[in-house]
Amino acid sequence: MDINEKIIDDFVQGRLPAEEMQYIAAMAEKDAELAMAIEDARIAMLVANELVAEDIRTLTEDWKNQENFSQPNKSISQNLQ
């Protein structure tokens, strides 16, 4: 089996059949270069997922601001008090 970058990415995301997952995990124990490539992909995924989370935060902050903006009367009356 040729373990290329696409396969490593799929492995890191758990998108391979169980048998192939086990095979690559076993190979990584013997092959330091493969183990390092897997570590690098896992770290990239960790950082990428934080950026995905940040996109969700931005999206929801926008919606929250729109909600606040769509209720101006409430804030105006509160301000007048």
Add this chain to the structure above:
Amino acid sequence: MQDAEIVEKLRSGSISARNQAFHYLYHSERLRNKIRSILSPWGVEHEQLHELIQYAMIVLDRKIREADFTLTSSVETYFCSIVKNKYLYERQDSLKKRKIMEISEATEVETAETPFADLDDEKVKTLLWSIVEKMNERCKALLPRWALGTNGDELCREFGFSTPEQAKKETYRCRQKLKEYVNDTPGLKTSLLNLLK
């Protein structure tokens, strides 16, 4: 929106489909009422409700994208469980911190470092953002698309690539730069690998 549709949209890798699912979850009055009802013994302010929903959306999205994850309840029930657990964890954490402060005030013990604060969400975020800040805007936009598995055609439309192959190459370059930065910064790789354990 049906559960299967929410799951499909979140897994799709398409930004517009994902945003539709998030829009539904964020604006669902039924879901908000359910959360308010679950948290009613303690009460929840509007700002806190927003933060809890935001947090639950991030966790739900991450879980649903995990290949081996199976949703064993409805999306709503799962979402509410995330909210409740987070709320109770924060409440417990703040009570713990208050208790430690009371003890330290009484005994004058240094309390800046507490074992339970080591893997605090904010610390993880700070570590990850120390890396993100070194990336250019293009990589900051491309890397999450890679994690989501956004298809090449959508990347071409969004980023102006002429072929999906170009998108792959640029994403690869971003990952290479990230790898170099992590490997060249003493102790950073070890800290990141500790987070993955």
